Amino acid sequence: MSLLEPEVGRGRANCAPVTSKRPFTAWRRRAHQLSRSPLTLLGLAIMLLVVLLMLCSPWLVPHNPNAIDLAARLQAPSTAHWFGTDEVGRDLFSRVLIGSQQSVAAGLAVVILAGSVGSLLGCFSGVMGGVLDALIMRGMDIMLSVPSLVLTMALAAALGPSLFNAMLAIAVVRIPFYVRLARGQTLMLRHQAYMQATRTFGASRWHLITWHVLRNVLPPLVVQASLDIGTSILMAATLGFIGLGAQQPTAEWGAMVANGRNYILDQWWYSAFPGMAILITATGFNLFGDGLRDLLDPKSGGR
Template sequence: MSSQIIQPPVTAVPRFARLLRVGWIVRRSPLTLFGGFIMAVMLAVTLFAPVLTPQDPNAIQLALRLQAPSAAHWFGTDEVGRDLFSRVVAGSRQSVAAGLAVVFIAGTLGSLLGCFSGMVGGLADALIMRCMDVMLSVPSLVLTMALAAALGPSLTNAMLAIAVVRIPFYVRLARGQTLMLRHLPYMQAARTFGASRWHLISWHVLRNVLSPLVVQASLDIGTAILMAATLGFIGLGAQQPTAEWGAMVANGRNYVLDQWWYSAFPGCAIMITATGFNLFGDGLRDLLDPKGRGR
């Protein structure tokens, strides 16, 4: 009589269990759903901006300058007669794209540098972290303004300046997670079998630190949009005639007492977009880090 090894059946977790968890979190925090809705709408506006603009955002019509909101011009016109609704919609491509690009650059470089620093240790780790500490010792806005001024006023240079300033936050987060992982048994086993540092970082470390990094990135998008608008407001971001929300608010401040719509609508676009991304990021933190809210 042959003996057979009976293995317990493997129960697969149904896919809809994750959807149930997402639905439970959304029901518990409806602001997460609200933030996700705002984020989806702004991303759709960014993608389809050329289709959604009823008029040319750069078309000058001096006879229609500084007109109040009406059926012909939903958000009114600016000092040279350009349609503000078209410019706000077109400006989403600059502001939202700038926030996404900043987070992508800073998150990618900062995560790799932080994981490398935590894995290597020693003198290289000390040098990298001291450089990050020096950058963090300077107020973020001041350092961003200095870098943007040194590079020259343009939206691309403003994005690079903001990305450089945000890198230390990802470095510290990735390094802290890496230090917790580097001494775990499966990491030691991988080293025993001859795994290289790059293999450990790409195959083991990055996969385990991805959740907090994604949460940090989602929360940083709103901050990056606000910083890009700030640089545009002081003249270090997008230049005329490019439609950008911060620059539009800056141009409208000279007319704010009589033509309130000039600054109000671009300012509301900045506020709504940043709020939506922040609400969604907060909900994403609840979803990926259940311990963060006492669950």
């Protein structure tokens, strides 16, 4: 016994540090891969900057974004008004800044709502199987058979023109993408040994979904969500452009571009700056989403 105990002790001592260092080593490897992708870092920088401006915009605006000054209407960019003014003299720089609260928050809210509902529904469908699974997936196929923008406009028009209704319409249209992704991942996990053992010990389906399935399908869902934020911002701006999103006097980027199209030939800045905000924000989120997908993809060496 005395000869074996030191060997066992040394074995435990040697194994413990290796196990404890694995998560740290994996994160270091991923951080190194992230640092080698300049486009992903650029997307991350844009995303953080946009979120920071969104949170701090009430304290950064130099003018009241809704203050009307007809004497200063349609002025070109200057030191007094960095982005110029609109048709009633409102400062466009202030409106673009405060508009980030509407546009970016709409994209984030859509992704949170659609991702949460779609992920739970997809995992539930994959775990249950049978007729219920078939009914859920046929419903998702019907929704996917209609072009996303057309279905979004129809739902937004039926609900009424407002930013909240536009967000709800976009979220409903994006749910099937998360359902299909979560269900596909669940079907791959359903026949794993630990899932079979959990069922043998009498675990409920809800326990399987919340405790085992969701944890394992989370990485691809996070990647899908990061890519969908840019898409949701563009769709919210599109609905605002055609009058189904935010209404006056709310500062929203798509609605500002729509209002400025009547003055595009002479007062180019009216539509240009809100349009640039949409372009830069959507590009930043998409770049970061693409980099995150490459980072978490097992085929690319991310795991």
